[in-house]
Structures are given as C-alpha cells and as structure tokens.
Amino acid sequence: RKEVEQDPGPFNVPEGATVAFNCTYSNSASQSFFWYRQDCRKEPKLLMSVYSSGNEDGRFTAQLNRASQYISLLIRDSKLSDSATYLCVVPTDSWGKFQFGAGTQVVVTP
Amino acid sequence: ETGVTQTPRHLVMGMTNKKSLKCEQHLGHNAMYWYKQSAKKPLELMFVYNFKEQTENNSVPSRFSPECPNSSHLFLHLHTLQPEDSALYLCASSQGPQGLSTDTQYFGPGTRLTVL
Numbered sequence: 101r102k103e104v105e106q107d108p109g110p111f112n113v114p115e116g117a118t119v120a121f122n123c124t125y126s127n128s129a130s131q132s133f134f135w136y137r138q139d140c141r142k143e144p145k146l147l148m149s150v151y152s153s154g155n156e157d158g159r160f161t162a163q164l165n166r167a168s169q170y171i172s173l174l175i176r177d178s179k180l181s182d183s184a185t186y187l188c189v190v191p192t193d194s195w196g197k198f199q200f201g202a203g204t205q206v207v208v209t210p
Numbered sequence: 211e212t213g214v215t216q217t218p219r220h221l222v223m224g225m226t227n228k229k230s231l232k233c234e235q236h237l238g239h240n241a242m243y244w245y246k247q248s249a250k251k252p253l254e255l256m257f258v259y260n261f262k263e264q265t266e267n268n269s270v271p272s273r274f275s276p277e278c279p280n281s282s283h284l285f286l287h288l289h290t291l292q293p294e295d296s297a298l299y300l301c302a303s304s305q306g307p308q309g310l311s312t313d314t315q316y317f318g319p320g321t322r323l324t325v326l
Binding site: 104108134141142143144145146149187189191194195196197198199200201202203 | 241
C-alpha cells in the first residue's frame with residue numbers, strides 16, 4: 101500500500117457545483133495533514149492544514165477520519181479558478197520528511 | 211508571492227554540462243528542501259537542510275550536489291546529468307523542528323530542467 105494515495109481524477113465539475121475527494125494514508129501516527137493546490141506548471145501552494153477533526157476556510161472544507169485513515173477535501177460553489185491539482189501531504193515520523201500524494205486533478209467547467 | 215525564489219526558472223543543458231540551481235527564502239525559516247517533480251508523479255524529496263546542516267539525503271545520485279551556505283540560500287549543483295533527470299526541481303523552506311510541531315513548507319516557483 102502506498103503511504104499516501106489519491107484518486108488522480110480528473111474530476112470534471114460544473115461551475116457552482118460541489119466536489120469532494122479523499123486521500124488515504126498509511127501512517128496511523130500522523131497528527132497533521134496538509135492540502136496543497138498546484139496549478140499547471142506552477143509550484144504547490146498551501147491551501148489548508150488539518151490538525152484535528154477538520155478545518156474550514158470559505159468554500160473549502162477538509163475533514164479527517166482517523167479511524168479509516170483518510171482526509172477529504174470538499175469544495176463548494178466551485179469556481180473556474182478552482183481548476184488545479186490538489187496534493188495531499190502527510191508528515192512522516194522523521195522530521196523534514198513529508199509524503200506527497202500524486203494529486204487529484206479538478207477541472208471546473210463553465 | 212511565497213517568499214521563496216528560484217533561479218533560473220528554465221534550464222536546458224547537455225549531459226556533459228555543469229550548472230547550478232539557486233534558491234533563496236525571505237521568510238526567516240531555518241529549514242530548506244530540494245524536491246524533484248516528474249510528470250504525473252508525486253514530489254520526491256531529495257535533500258533537507260536544517261540550520262545549514264544536511265539532515266536528509268534521500269538516496270540521490272552523486273551527480274546532484276547540494277550546498278547550503280546559510281539558512282537563506284540553497285544550491286543544487288548539477289553535473290553529467292541524464293535525460294531522465296529532466297523534471298521540475300522545487301525548493302521549499304519551513305520553520306524547522308524548532309518551530310511548531312506542524313511544520314509547514316512553502317515552495318518556490320521551481321526550475322524546469324531539460325537534459326538533452
């Protein structure tokens with residue numbers, strides 16, 4: 101099993117709709133998690149951190165399910181500018197080492 | 211603007227060339243990282259520096275040689291690369307282990323490297 105797994109997508113979402121996708125992780129000791137967004141040919145940018153059961157920032161909601169070892173990201177009222185690849189990042193037991201998922205591509209269509 | 215800059219943004223080099231990538235962070239962080247991102251693959255950690263000391267070398271071939279003269283600057287020296295080394299090379303920085311337990315990384319724009 102990969103340490104961090106994501107559905108690569110693409111998730112094709114009509115503008116204004118809601119989309120959600122998951123990230124599963126293998127290290128049950130992980131305490132914090134991150135969602136980054138990466139636009140085509142650009143660097144990853146931090147979207148939100150998830151430390152406890154979840155986090156909400158505007159139209160974006162991240163939830164953590166420790167029992168099943170996954171985190172989810174939900175985007176409400178999707179905008180065209182939300183089109184990107186969303187990377188799930190999980191710290192490892194070794195400081196400085198983060199496991200990155202391969203990303204979930206979201207395409208918001210008019 | 212994330213506060214992490216990288217130069218050059220694009221680089222084309224032959225297999226016999228020697229070149230260097232530069233990264234600078236203006237965030238007052240103590241830790242810096244080099245990652246490689248190949249198409250459709252997860253980011254691969256290459257090197258980690260904390261307070262100028264290398265703490266991680268993730269089995270990277272010796273044709274990649276990092277240098278960290280201070281906490282704000284990080285270099286990646288390249289020599290005798292192979293075509294399969296073509297990728298996006300990303301630099302990142304974070305507060306470091308002395309900061310919050312939830313250390314967060316901030317990335318530079320990357321150098322897109324093509325090896326001919």
